[in-house]
Amino acid sequence: MSPLKIFNDPVHGFIEVPQGILLDLINHPYMQRLRRIKQLALSSLVYPGAEHTRFNHVLGAMFLTRQALDVLIAKNIEITNEEYEATLIAILLHDLGHGPFSHALESVIIPGLHHENMSIALMQELNSQFDNKLHLAIEIFENRYDKLFLHQLVSSQLDMDRMDYLMRDSFFTGVQEGIVGTDRIIKTLTVKDKKLVVEEKGIYSVEKFIIARRLMYWQVYLHKTTLVAECMMVNTLKRAKALFLAQKLNYCTPVLAYFMGLENAKISDKTIREFVKLEDADIWFAIKQWQYESDRILSDLSNRLVSRKLLKLRFTKNPIDEESLNKYKLKFEEKMKLNDNEIDFYVIDGNVSNLAYLEGSKEPIMILFKNGDLIDIASASDMGNIEALSKPVYKHYLVLPE
């Protein structure tokens, strides 16, 4: 048996994983399930190449984390073998709690569930399956470990999660705006007072990273067509759930039925057992069946998703006022012969926001100057441009049938 298992990743090349707990975790059904959950949910409706999965992402994030750990070790930062492995485990498992179409799922099917809590629950479950060998990884993941920089590699404004997803999402969408020189950033990482910091020479790369992320938000993650598809997905599930609770849904898969009938989002053993059965295929399969439901709204929304006949979304500078909204609702109620409840599935207002960089937060990106100064990137940048990006951008939108 080869001492190393090699994964071929189109983004990073060869990803080597040694025999042992890391490989055992990768082979665990909880991880294998991530092979069937897409990283970008509905984005492939806009970017047809964006079919990559969360499985490939966590492998990539682990790869970058190992690179970062090796750089730190080469700079004489003390990292024990246990810490090294635990950090890799933490990043490998960080997305375990994602379900299919997380946004839709978390807001409708299991309202109140946050995927990070589910990740922790699944890690603890794995911890008992693996004889408590994950306890340090969990401490690091939950930011309870003394060497803060290990947690920061896993989760912070400059973590390996973001590095990987920006590179990966750029690669698979073909949107060059998100390309990031991760090599350069990683080479300039170091540790000061137990915190992850960036050496002075990495300042422009970090600036580029913040901007790349901002651009990916507007060009990909919050693309209007993706947003409208997500709205429709949420509404489809909402409608199905309402019909289910009213015992008017003809078809439902067993797992979805379990969650639709659930009273609260508390994570029980049973919930975990059912949750890990949920995959993209379940949702698509249900939606395809729902095309033939007698409920007109559910069947129409399902058919639109399957055939990509999407509603139209446009961004507006200001929130739409109640009066205009009502006028639109009336207009389409009449046109589509819908009642007052039904129109809300077709005429929708809302907003999205993005914050490129959270200045002065608990976890700022700190630049370490040659003279020993440690300065927040927002102030350290030679221009005010990062500071300018430290305010959230809001965009309001209106969804209409056409």
Next chain:
Amino acid sequence: MSPLKIFNDPVHGFIEVPQGILLDLINHPYMQRLRRIKQLALSSLVYPGAEHTRFNHVLGAMFLTRQALDVLIAKNIEITNEEYEATLIAILLHDLGHGPFSHALESVIIPGLHHENMSIALMQELNSQFDNKLHLAIEIFENRYDKLFLHQLVSSQLDMDRMDYLMRDSFFTGVQEGIVGTDRIIKTLTVKDKKLVVEEKGIYSVEKFIIARRLMYWQVYLHKTTLVAECMMVNTLKRAKALFLAQKLNYCTPVLAYFMGLENAKISDKTIREFVKLEDADIWFAIKQWQYESDRILSDLSNRLVSRKLLKLRFTKNPIDEESLNKYKLKFEEKMKLNDNEIDFYVIDGNVSNLAYLEGSKEPIMILFKNGDLIDIASASDMGNIEALSKPVYKHYLVLPE
């Protein structure tokens, strides 16, 4: 409304499609369905990036075909607007008849069905929906049109289908061996006696193309782990069908049930209507459910596929002899407590073959020399290496539980 719709493709960049029948066809549910059928079926079990879909592939093949047509026109080959559009339609629709996991499906669920026949059936169906506007495309696709080179762009040993899938599969798997300089080949295409030929200066690029395809076969398409997963998929479906026909299958999706109960593979209107509902999600969803069937074989195979606990395949120089095979069968019958019928789902022999280049066939790749000579690439290459590749390679394999 913008006169052009742009698709972002990570492989080719921007793919522009004008308003009109091409865009209408892309928007048709038959085409949208290809968004949910993976190009490489089970290859992502080996190459986790290989999640790309047939939808993206046909867009890419259309893009390359347009490039090729433009090159020919620039060389004063007469191509009318109708022919131009029809060729693009033909390539766009050429994979319409693919179902999920085509190999498994075509050999078990609908035995005797070949995806090309289904493609033609669907094209004809679309032709009637689109007022007979596809008739020229169908003539070209079926090689009934006088200008043979148009069909050859769509289907031949040097067609745009192969060009795109080699580039695309290399890109998404990360296997560099398949990278092909399509630009160079396309620039050297021309037409002689109504047939597609390659100018002398393209000879090395064509040689590279043939070799790249050969290498992709062994490194990707016929990778042993993919092969074993396909075997298991076939056997899972075979077992499910047998149980279904014996009325012992607890769970089945409506569409699968239709096909399992079908007596022959004749393509009726009803068959078409059901076929276009079949997608990857249907198969995965069924397999996930079948993990809980009472039939031990079906539940075990399904669970192995879902959790990626695959059987082991090894290639052998010669076919395995009956005696050795039976010895293996006996050994595992005992070990796994299986009966004589059941062991065939776990101990399997077979073979695969690949032919890099079919010399002197009906459709050879012809090189046009500056002096007017037209020579088969196998003879035109300055070495015997392409000729050496004109014999099929067979590999025998044996699948065992471990």
Next chain:
Amino acid sequence: MSPLKIFNDPVHGFIEVPQGILLDLINHPYMQRLRRIKQLALSSLVYPGAEHTRFNHVLGAMFLTRQALDVLIAKNIEITNEEYEATLIAILLHDLGHGPFSHALESVIIPGLHHENMSIALMQELNSQFDNKLHLAIEIFENRYDKLFLHQLVSSQLDMDRMDYLMRDSFFTGVQEGIVGTDRIIKTLTVKDKKLVVEEKGIYSVEKFIIARRLMYWQVYLHKTTLVAECMMVNTLKRAKALFLAQKLNYCTPVLAYFMGLENAKISDKTIREFVKLEDADIWFAIKQWQYESDRILSDLSNRLVSRKLLKLRFTKNPIDEESLNKYKLKFEEKMKLNDNEIDFYVIDGNVSNLAYLEGSKEPIMILFKNGDLIDIASASDMGNIEALSKPVYKHYLVLPE
């Protein structure tokens, strides 16, 4: 004879040039000379891949300009065949007036010469050689032509010159920060009131472009090691010229001698004839010989350049004050046994600046919104970050022997 000549460009792929004046100009010795002048002068001392030439750059810029013209034509902007060709000629010839190590040359050998003026002089010379066929190209280059957008493609804050050099310099240096999605920007170009503008959907790409250029300035063009090498090159030539005028220079090449003896920078016919003989090789060859001059300063500086034993430069927040500077000078005068005049070749202060975007200038980048509004990118961006970049950044530096 093939109607098209193809150049293989690692950045853009195939660049096709039709037979005719464009190809004749490329074949002209004035253009061929650019094959022997590096685009980034001394940057290869930092980025060893950056050996690319101005010849390759102007081909690339012409390629992008043709793409942009084709996009505009597809949007029904009227561009005649003459204008099309003239714009391509203008961009092809725009760097003709560059000499080797332009900065050093223009400040020492031919003080007062600006390469743009030399470009115009050479274009006029070519215009008479080519029967006045370049007059429209010259009008466009000099911004005297009515359709302003043609000039803007050649020279503006969003011109094809910048697009190409950012892509190209990123490619050859390996600095990913400069990668720009030129495809996307070019697709969103259009014309309003005879001026080049960008459609709303291109706003993030333009933002990215401005930032990429800013980052390339600090990471590449104004890299401290490149700056110090340029300082040393200037000082070497300055010293050589002084010795030449004092008739104390033993070795000089004929062409350099002509320019060193020149009294003013007026561009005469003779100056043009000599200028087009000057290439990188002339300067390197001279410097290699000057290693053996008896003048200690010249021989030391020359040897340091040839062996890459560079002086050290560090950036300082503020300009260095006179007192500190003098202290440094005294220290090294003593250490290196130099006199008051000589020390200025080794202890040098100065500053560099970069302006990412010139807001509200004569040539702002204007965004065309769907409602018809035309807004400067600095105001149109949804954040203040571009506005923040509209102020020049100054960096002060000090060069010391070690």
Next chain:
Amino acid sequence: MSPLKIFNDPVHGFIEVPQGILLDLINHPYMQRLRRIKQLALSSLVYPGAEHTRFNHVLGAMFLTRQALDVLIAKNIEITNEEYEATLIAILLHDLGHGPFSHALESVIIPGLHHENMSIALMQELNSQFDNKLHLAIEIFENRYDKLFLHQLVSSQLDMDRMDYLMRDSFFTGVQEGIVGTDRIIKTLTVKDKKLVVEEKGIYSVEKFIIARRLMYWQVYLHKTTLVAECMMVNTLKRAKALFLAQKLNYCTPVLAYFMGLENAKISDKTIREFVKLEDADIWFAIKQWQYESDRILSDLSNRLVSRKLLKLRFTKNPIDEESLNKYKLKFEEKMKLNDNEIDFYVIDGNVSNLAYLEGSKEPIMILFKNGDLIDIASASDMGNIEALSKPVYKHYLVLPE
């Protein structure tokens, strides 16, 4: 002082070199000189991006060698620290003996000199400068060291020199045919009986590598335009030398004069001292001056090279027969008013050859099968195609003035 010096390489990314003898050698003037010698001599006349230098190549080859050594160590092959460093030194210095336009130089200016001998002479010179610290590197380079695989990494049919130059030359020319998956090959290297071998799973990658090299030979290294430029360069230098020896050459640079006057190619201390002064710039500078020589042949050839007005070369299936050749000579003698001696500078016949793989040689590429068998790749490949490539290909050519 940072413990690592980082070089940015557009091909491999960051190349790290630790402080110590490797970095000292890189900083030595002998190595810095390689910054001014192009890897592909005259190929940039065909591929304008191909301006990369031997300096960048040897850095890259060292980078790959380190990767290969690390792979071997991970497979428990014993490699001491001294051997590790010595192997890196050997590859770093392996091209030290290259002069400008090596082919031309070695056949005319210093006939009989082979660059490998000069490399060894320079290594020995460095060895005495560096207190004998290079003796192990020299043993490895000269294949006198017991662990043969170390030499094979530096020089064999599968060495890191070839790996790097194929990748690098593909990158800078833009010819995709040469792209090689070096990662994959390096990962499959191992050692058996002190020799470098390739594990079975690397067989297709090696096949691809052999073919990629073959294609690069015909598309790049032996491209007809490069060949004709090299012929012209040889003839220009030959003519200049003849004139020099007849004391009829007006202009010559001091270093060239030394070599032109040299009686034999024995490598003396003086020869070494002069050799390391020779760079591309010397040759170009001389050729530019020679445009103004009174000798008509020299001035014409020089001018043609500078202005890229090249003679024409065409490949022929068979060698041209004497009679036809003489007819051509007569025709052009008359047309160009040349005498019998002079015509040989313009009408030239010759041949080039390439051998893709040298089967059964002293240094075959051996494949190690899982069962322990060790088989030459030519036999191990499942097809006869590599065997077919084991015969040299000859191409005959004829050069004419037009």
